[in-house]
Amino acid sequence: MRSTNRIFAPMDAYIHTPRNELIEAIDYLWYHEAPAIKLHCYTIPFLHQELIINFGDHFAVTGPQQQLRYDQQGMASAVLPGPITTHAQGKYKALGIMLKPFGLYRLCGLSAATLQERPLSLPDIWGASALTLLQELDTALTPADKLLIMEKFLLKKARPQSIPEEVMALQTPFTLQKGHIKSNISDKLISSKKYIHTCNTILGMAPKKYTHLGLVNTAVAQIAAYPNRPLTDIAYDNGFYDQAHFIRVFKTFAGITPSAFRKAVKQQQVHDKMPNTIFLS
Secondary structure: OOOHHHOOOOOOOEEEOOOOHHHHOEEEEEEEEEEEEEEEEEEOOOOOEEEEEEOOOEEEEEOOOOEEEOOOOOEEEOOOOOOEEEEEEEEEEEEEEEEOOOHHHHHHOOOHHHHHHOOEOHHHHHOOHHHHHHHHHHHOOOHHHHHHHHHHHHHHHOOOOOOOHHHHOOOOOOOOOOOHHHHOOOOOOOOHHHHHHHHHHHOOOOHHHHHHHHHHHHHHHHHHHOOOOOHHHHHHHOOOOOHHHHHHHHHHHHOOOHHHHHHHHHOOOEOOOOOOEEEOO
């Protein structure tokens, strides 16, 4: 049995994957509760937007630029440019939505650039109707009921926006191959300036920065899966020019070096299913 200080949704959560058009914007919804937890963890930024509603006690996140405290108003955050530290203590009762990196733009046209400026509460995004939703979520009896209520609300509020091909081309596989990013717009008749603006609006990052973060996430998964593999091999497999280039880019986003992350893996501080999260206590 996992100790209570290692409970962190969605790791042990009730998971619901949409079977409708929401799947184009959302990877999954989760809900988890526990009578008492004490959590302190460090998270390398991953390629998701996330919305979390906290119905429990203390749940705070310290990010690259500010400290955020989750509450019953809920909060949506962008794909983050740097690591975060999470603290949770007391009764744990939270619902979350793991969105694709362009999820809120796809779902309702919300600019990721706006989310980069500041996280938004549910009422910020959906107005007074969000307050009724939050009351319904709080009083629903089972995790399945809560997630069904959330899903129905999102379906009702959805105003789907299309994602341009040049943005989708950035998703996978991530590569540092020279000219790769420019090739995404070579036949689209748009300027580099327009392309960067579009990526900032939809993803919250310029194309090059987003690609670098994607490669860091790939490296994180590889190190976690094969901690004894030479880091130079992982660097070259992901297209980095040399070990120094790999370390510099990795540390820019992760806040730690690849070797420090590998040490955490070997010390079993990293969750086997969500390697971006390192338990600090």
